Amino acid sequence: MTLRTSCRWLLLGFVLVASVVASPAWSTPGSHVLVLGRVSDDPKAHYGQLKPLLDYVVARMGDVGITEGRVLMARDTHQMQSYLRRGRVDWVTETAGSAMLLEARGGARPMLLTERSGVSRYHTIYFARRDSGISSLDDLRGRSVAFQNRQSTSAYIVPAAQLLERGLSLDILLSPHDAAEPASVGYLFARAEVNTASWVHKRLVDVGVLSNIDWDNPRRVPASFKRDMAIFARSPEFPRALELVRGDLPPRVAARLREVLLEAGTDPAAANALASFFGTTAFLPVDPRTRGELDRLRAGALRVAAEVE
Known part of the structure; x- marks a missing residue:
């Protein structure tokens, strides 16, 4: 700032x-x-x-x-x-x-x-393009993920903590065009939910994370995007x-x-x-x-x- x-x-x-x-x-x-x-x-x-x-x-x-x-x-x-x-x-x-x-x-x-x-409770969902070859959190090493912002529980704190628990390190990327290191997960902040969905749909990042509530909101994840994407993991409720x-x-x-x-x-x-x-x-x-x-x-x-x- x-x-x-x-x-x-x-x-x-x-x-x-x-x-x-x-x-x-x-x-x-x-x-x-x-x-x-x-x-x-x-x-x-x-x-x-x-x-x-x-x-x-x-x-x-x-x-x-x-x-x-x-x-x-x-x-x-x-x-x-x-x-x-x-x-x-x-x-x-x-x-x-x-x-x-x-x-x-x-x-x-x-x-x-x-x-x-x-x-009163919700959870994080992880999604990727259906043709990405990603089927679990263990596939994220060397890939990129879009979080929302540092204040978000469902779209930053919870997924970042889950990735750390699985032994994955997180490195911030300079832009969506920056490549993740092979041994870590690269991440960026998309700021808005619709940006997260758009970045995944356009292949700017490999994975997006959102709350299940945002995933089900067509204003944040349009149906035209959702047809090409799939959920591959979920967090526990919080x-x-x-x-x-x-x-x-x-x-x-x-x-x-x-x-x-x-x-x-x-x-x-x-x-x-x-x-x-x-x-x-x-x-x-x-x-x-x-x-x-x-x-x-x-x-x-x-x-x-x-x-x-």
């Missing part, structure tokens, strides 16, 4: 919060303020998705002293980890892989599992998204926030806010099954961060 791009991103983040808060977003909030955070590459769009539910929650937390809400964006998980450690953010909504990095490195505590469009709180958030505030979110799924007054909140349909407790899935995901995310990035 260039200095000019960084400055523009910070300016946009400030503009988004300036209309709803009197002090800058990076100032330490008071005990009456609940700060909702999100790692974002599109802060303007995400602000509109986050603010309605934050307003709904704040209106129901007066009994624990919360009277104001703010949204705080971070460029990446490293910045969000810093916000958590310094108490600048109270509640974070994230995909499961990024959430586990925030737990491990930022001291965040998973609070609830987030169900989106009626789905949680779709999580709500977290900072580790030192006062217990009574954390407990009330959890209560309000659990009740929101059946409250008609929350329907529009939940729809804006990434199509959320319910918040669910983190049960032993979910905790086990998160522990495996956490180990994989930390390995990817240590060995690939």
